[in-house]
Amino acid sequence: xxxxxxxxxxxxxxxxxxxxxxxxxxxxxxxxxxxxxxxxxxxxxxxxxxxxxxxxxxxxxxxxxxxxxxxxxxxxxxxxxxxxxxxxxxxxxxxxxxxxxxxxxxxxxxxxxxxxxxxxxxxxxxxxxxxxxxxxxxxxxxxxxxxxxxxxxxxxxxxxxxxxxxxxxxxxxxxxxxxxxxxxxxxxxxxxxxxxxxxxxxxxxxxxxxxxxxxxxxxxxxxxxxxxxxxxxxxxxxxxxxxxxxxxxxxxxxxxxxxxxxxxxxxxxxxxxxxxxxxxxxxxxxxxxxxxxxxxxxxxxxxxxxxxxxxxxxxxxxxxxxxxxxxxxxxxxxxxxxxxxxxxxxxxxxxxxxxxxxxxxxxxxxxxxxxxxxxxxxxxxxxxxxxxxxxxxxxxxxxxxxxxxxxxxxxxxxxxxxxxxxxxxxxxxxxxxxxxxxxxxxxxxxxxxxxxxxxxxxxxxxxxxxx
Amino acid sequence: xxxxxxxxxxxxxxxxxxxxxxxxxxxxxxxxxxxxxxxxxxxxxxxxxxxxxxxxxxxxxxxxxxxxxxxxxxxxxxxxxxxxxxxxxxxxxxxxxxxxxxxxxxxxxxxxxxxxxxxxxxxxxxxxxxxxxxxxxxxxxxxxxxxxxxxxxxxxxxxxxxxxxxxxxxxxxxxxxxxxxxxxxxxxxxxxxxxxxxxxxxxxxxxxxxxxxxxxxxxxxxxxxxxxxxxxxxxxxxxxxxxxxxxxxxxxxxxxxxxxxxxxxxxxxxxxxxxxxxxxxxxxxxxxxxxxxxxxxxxxxxxxxxxxxxxxxxxxxxxxxxxxxxxxxxxxxxxxxxxxxxxxxxxxxxxxxxxxxxxxxxxxxxxxxxxxxxxxxxxxxxxxxxxxxxxxxxxxxxxxxxxxxxxxxxxxxxxxxxxxxxxxxxxxxxxxxxxxxxxxxxxxxxxxxxxxxxxxxxxxxxxxxxx
Numbered sequence: 001x002x003x004x005x006x007x008x009x010x011x012x013x014x015x016x017x018x019x020x021x022x023x024x025x026x027x028x029x030x031x032x033x034x035x036x037x038x039x040x041x042x043x044x045x046x047x048x049x050x051x052x053x054x055x056x057x058x059x060x061x062x063x064x065x066x067x068x069x070x071x072x073x074x075x076x077x078x079x080x081x082x083x084x085x086x087x088x089x090x091x092x093x094x095x096x097x098x099x100x101x102x103x104x105x106x107x108x109x110x111x112x113x114x115x116x117x118x119x120x121x122x123x124x125x126x127x128x129x130x131x132x133x134x135x136x137x138x139x140x141x142x143x144x145x146x147x148x149x150x151x152x153x154x155x156x157x158x159x160x161x162x163x164x165x166x167x168x169x170x171x172x173x174x175x176x177x178x179x180x181x182x183x184x185x186x187x188x189x190x191x192x193x194x195x196x197x198x199x200x201x202x203x204x205x206x207x208x209x210x211x212x213x214x215x216x217x218x219x220x221x222x223x224x225x226x227x228x229x230x231x232x233x234x235x236x237x238x239x240x241x242x243x244x245x246x247x248x249x250x251x252x253x254x255x256x257x258x259x260x261x262x263x264x265x266x267x268x269x270x271x272x273x274x275x276x277x278x279x280x281x282x283x284x285x286x287x288x289x290x291x292x293x294x295x296x297x298x299x300x301x302x303x304x305x306x307x308x309x310x311x312x313x314x315x316x317x318x319x320x321x322x323x324x325x326x327x328x329x330x331x332x333x334x335x336x337x338x339x340x341x342x343x344x345x346x347x348x349x350x351x352x353x354x355x356x357x358x359x360x361x362x363x364x365x366x367x368x369x370x371x372x373x374x375x376x377x378x379x380x381x382x383x384x385x386x387x388x389x390x391x392x393x394x395x396x397x398x399x400x401x402x403x404x405x406x407x408x409x410x411x412x413x414x415x416x417x418x419x420x421x422x423x424x425x426x427x428x429x430x431x432x433x434x435x436x437x438x439x440x441x442x443x444x445x446x447x448x449x450x451x452x453x454x455x456x457x458x459x460x461x462x463x464x465x466x467x
Numbered sequence: 468x469x470x471x472x473x474x475x476x477x478x479x480x481x482x483x484x485x486x487x488x489x490x491x492x493x494x495x496x497x498x499x500x501x502x503x504x505x506x507x508x509x510x511x512x513x514x515x516x517x518x519x520x521x522x523x524x525x526x527x528x529x530x531x532x533x534x535x536x537x538x539x540x541x542x543x544x545x546x547x548x549x550x551x552x553x554x555x556x557x558x559x560x561x562x563x564x565x566x567x568x569x570x571x572x573x574x575x576x577x578x579x580x581x582x583x584x585x586x587x588x589x590x591x592x593x594x595x596x597x598x599x600x601x602x603x604x605x606x607x608x609x610x611x612x613x614x615x616x617x618x619x620x621x622x623x624x625x626x627x628x629x630x631x632x633x634x635x636x637x638x639x640x641x642x643x644x645x646x647x648x649x650x651x652x653x654x655x656x657x658x659x660x661x662x663x664x665x666x667x668x669x670x671x672x673x674x675x676x677x678x679x680x681x682x683x684x685x686x687x688x689x690x691x692x693x694x695x696x697x698x699x700x701x702x703x704x705x706x707x708x709x710x711x712x713x714x715x716x717x718x719x720x721x722x723x724x725x726x727x728x729x730x731x732x733x734x735x736x737x738x739x740x741x742x743x744x745x746x747x748x749x750x751x752x753x754x755x756x757x758x759x760x761x762x763x764x765x766x767x768x769x770x771x772x773x774x775x776x777x778x779x780x781x782x783x784x785x786x787x788x789x790x791x792x793x794x795x796x797x798x799x800x801x802x803x804x805x806x807x808x809x810x811x812x813x814x815x816x817x818x819x820x821x822x823x824x825x826x827x828x829x830x831x832x833x834x835x836x837x838x839x840x841x842x843x844x845x846x847x848x849x850x851x852x853x854x855x856x857x858x859x860x861x862x863x864x865x866x867x868x869x870x871x872x873x874x875x876x877x878x879x880x881x882x883x884x885x886x887x888x889x890x891x892x893x894x895x896x897x898x899x900x901x902x903x904x905x906x907x908x909x910x911x912x913x914x915x916x917x918x919x920x921x922x923x924x925x926x927x928x929x930x931x932x933x934x
Contacts, residue, residue, distance in 0.1 A: 100809065100811065102702075102706055102810070102811035103809040103810055103811045104706075104708075105809070144651055145649075145650075145651040145655075146651070147649055151649065156649050158649070158655070158658075159626070168901065172897055172900065173897070174896070174897050174898040174900075174901060175895075175896065175898060176898055178871075178874050178875060178876055178894070179808075179809045179874035179875065180807040180808055180809060180840060180841075180870075180874070180875040180876045180879065181807065181809075181810075181839045181840055181841075182612075182614055182618060182623050182625070182807055182839055182841060182876075182879050182880065183612075183807060183876035183878065183879060184611055184612040184613070184662055184805075184876075184878045184879060184880050184881060184882040184883070185876050185877055185878050185882075185883060185887070185890075185891060185894055185895065186662070186883060186891050186895055186898075186899070186902050186920060186921075187659060187662065187663055187667075187901075187902045187905055187906075187920075188612075188625070188655075188658045188659060188661060188662055189898055189901055189902070191625075191655045191658035191659070192654060192655060192658070192659055192905075194655060195651055195653070195654065195655055196654055200654075211708070212707075212708040235569075239569055239571075240679075241571075241678070241679040278749065279749060279752045279753070279756075280752075281748035281749060281751070281752045282745065282746060282748060282749035282752060284748070285746045285747075285748045285749060286746070289746075338651075340647040340648065340649055340650060341646075341647055342567065342570040342572070342646045342647060342648075343569065343570055343648075344567065344569035344570045372648045372649055373647060373648055374647075374648075374649060403647075404645075407645050407646035407647065408645060408646070408647040409645055409647045409649075409650035409651075409652050410652055411650065411651045411652050412647065412649050412650060412651060413649065413651050414651060415651040415652075416651070416652060416653060420652070423652075424652060424653050427645070427652055428642075428652065428653055429641070429642065430639055430640070430641050431641040431642060431643055431653075431656055432653070433639065433641075434635065434641060434654075434656055434909065435653050435654045435656070437908045437909060438654055438659075438905060438908060438909075439654075440908065441904045441905060441907065441908035442901065442904060442905070453653060453654075454653075
């Protein structure tokens with residue numbers, strides 16, 4: 001890699017939009033997790049697809065890594081620069097390019113946040129359902145195959161993306177799909193790029209599905225005497241095929257964290273946060289079916305949030321849970337787990353995990369998108385206490401092993417990044433070999449976000465040897 | 468390619484399960500379309516994944532093409548053998564391996580037909596929704612990214628496949644996913660193989676989503692004074708977000724064909740075949756919303772099929788439409804088109820197409836999965852009349868060009884095969900270059916179903932030069 005020459009050429013091309021200040025590089029070398037800061041050599045604020053093409057061409061010529069950056073809210077070190085390189089910040093590419101109300105799709109640049117898109121859509125009676133906890137960009141959400149609280153009904157990013165504009169590792173611009181709802185034309189490049197974590201190319205624009213706001217929406221909370229009762233209710237709900245829009249579980253400690261952080265006074269018991277969408281009769285039927293189930297398992301009556309303001313407050317509190325847990329013990333190292341299992345195994349998986357946490361000296365909240373079989377623990381350890389730090393890894397390893405044995409995955413929605421590389425091969429076995437072949441074919445010189453997603457032997461390491 | 472040596476080794480390995488009779492080769496060299504017969508050199512009836520591995524290893528050693536074969540019901544020449552080779556018939560691999568009722572998923576071998584799966588699931592209160600018109604295998608449906616009448620509500624094969632067991636072009640066995648409903652672990656190999664038409668590897672087993680039978684199901688027909696009224700009703704239904712389970716349009720000629728072929732007496736007017744699924748109050752609300760819309764556009768009241776037997780008859784007739792159209796003019800060459808456009812353009816697209824057909828000397832029915840924006844014309848021409856044959860191509864070209872200009876695709880569900888290769892580059896542009904890179908990476912010697920899906924320069928042609 002000829003870094004100095006690359007930076008000189010980038011500066012000539014982009015002027016002050018290329019930044020090499022330590023502060024900016026540091027901000028771009030870390031995400032919202034506790035992964036170590038690994039600074040890029042420079043940061044480019046791209047203004048359009050043309051900039052991305054020009055930057056990749058320069059970087060390719062000098063074998064300089066390119067690390068796409070949206071809002072830096074990932075949780076597995078996705079934006080860190082273990083081999084240096086150029087952080088390609090797409091946050092200025094934040095235009096909504098088209099809203100096709102009649103087709104329920106939109107075209108946006110990759111730097112638009114999910115919140116900005118929903119603000120834009122509000123007065124059109126439309127919404128975009130995928131909602132990770134953070135203020136993240138849609139490009140980043142494509143990169144990590146993100147999901148959130150609505151996935152149980154609307155699906156994850158995988159189900160929302162109709163087409164992507166991608167700049168490849170060789171600087172070619174392609175469009176992976178079109179606006180048709182289905183197509184059988186050739187290999188599914190759209191889904192190959194969704195979840196590829198910036199390792200195959202840079203997504204600069206996308207066409208997404210959006211939805212009409214439901215005729216009726218009801219949201220509320222339902223409390224349970226213990227975790228098992230709450231989980232059993234969730235499993236029965238899904239197995240009955242009730243099309244709940246959101247069904248989120250918070251354990252006691254999570255409720256406590258939310259209360260403290262968001263100034264609320266929820267009773268500190270295992271709690272489901274719920275939302276129902278549909279026609280008025282459909283929602284009424286669903287609510288009554290759910291209530292019957294919950295009662296059977298010892299749950300409370302649903303306490304409904306009446307005003308839209310209260311509903312917003314409810315979900316805002318849920319979305320803040322990662323920050324709320326961190327705030328319980330400032331300065332601690334945080335490890336977020338993200339396993340996802342078939343719904344019939346969710347009870348065993350969560351209760352065995354809760355048992356592990358109860359036996360462990362480290363503290364952790366447990367919460368999740370339980371309708372999908374996906375839950376998180378947010379584990380806290382003293383970074384100066386080697387025993388505690390090792391304990392985090394031990395717990396994580398046990399959870400992942402358990403999830404895989406139950407037919408599940410090490411990550412439901414956060415992605416592999418740096419943090420879960422060690423588990424990819426364990427989960428995918430020889431399929432990782434195919435992933436490597438695809439990576440080598442589409443990024444032959446290995447400049448796209450090297451060191452992420454794929455385990456050793458990584459192209460990133462080969463690049464190191466070439467320095 | 469050393470064909471004789473390959474066949475000798477295959478015979479030694481598989482005995483009488485390898486068949487080189489002309490009759491069997493001919494049957495395996497054609498699908499249900501009018502594409503020319505192109506015979507393979509031999510047919511192997513595989514009994515399990517191990518057979519597929521052994522066969523691919525032998526074929527790879529001798530550079531002999533491998534063409535996966537399910538039921539031979541594709542419509543774009545997918546199973547033909549333009550470069551000879553081994554037809555790998557998976558129809559004996561027809562076991563349902565597991566039903567996880569509590570997780571709403573099943574594990575099946577690739578040779579199970581959709582009808583056999585549904586017969587197996589019936590007494591468990593479950594069903595599998597994807598339903599192309601023919602008696603096809605689930606492996607073939609994966610290969611072509613098939614859909615059908617339920618896709619408007621349940622999605623296509625793309626949405627149903629949780630994981631695939633694949634034998635790669637080098638004989639490696641991989642599992643692409645697991646039973647979790649979502650995962651952010653690595654590249655999405657599942658969706659790369661869905662729709663890859665046997666050109667990247669052979670799918671031998673799969674995990675599929677299944678669904679609980681709805682609490683209430685209503686099906687019926689609604690007639691319209693003209694095509695425009697029917698299409699406008701469909702567009703309004705989708706834009707209103709009514710979650711219809713099925714909404715299928717038949718033009719007058721299609722209704723006539725169905726009546727003649729299936730011995731029915733539907734009034735010969737543009738007709739929607741409809742089905743509603745859900746809780747009783749939800750279905751009632753939907754039916755009344757739909758009826759209001761249909762009436763606005765001049766549609767009849769819905770004529771409901773009361774008994775399950777009548778409902779089955781209705782959909783059986785719809786599924787037979789390809790055969791019904793062929794039967795109107797036996798011996799004619801058939802060309803089936805398959806464009807899919809954004810719903811807001813469906814009216815323009817269908818009406819302009821109808822106009823083209825009305826002006827044309829060739830006959831064609833028009834029908835479709837209109838809720839997805841997808842429709843077919845089934846065009847008939849005298850194979851000995853060059854003018855008519857050219858006219859089919861002219862009409863097809865016009866339809867595809869129009870669909871692409873409207874933001875759509877040349878194929879919603881039938882795939883590329885041989886028949887639509889000429890349109891892939893027109894639709895996908897430089898993205899085809901990436902498809903070629905992926906093909907070259909995963910099938911470096913080009914033995915997997917050569918000559919299909921990708922336009923020239925094709926690996927199949929390179930193989931020809933090596934003979």
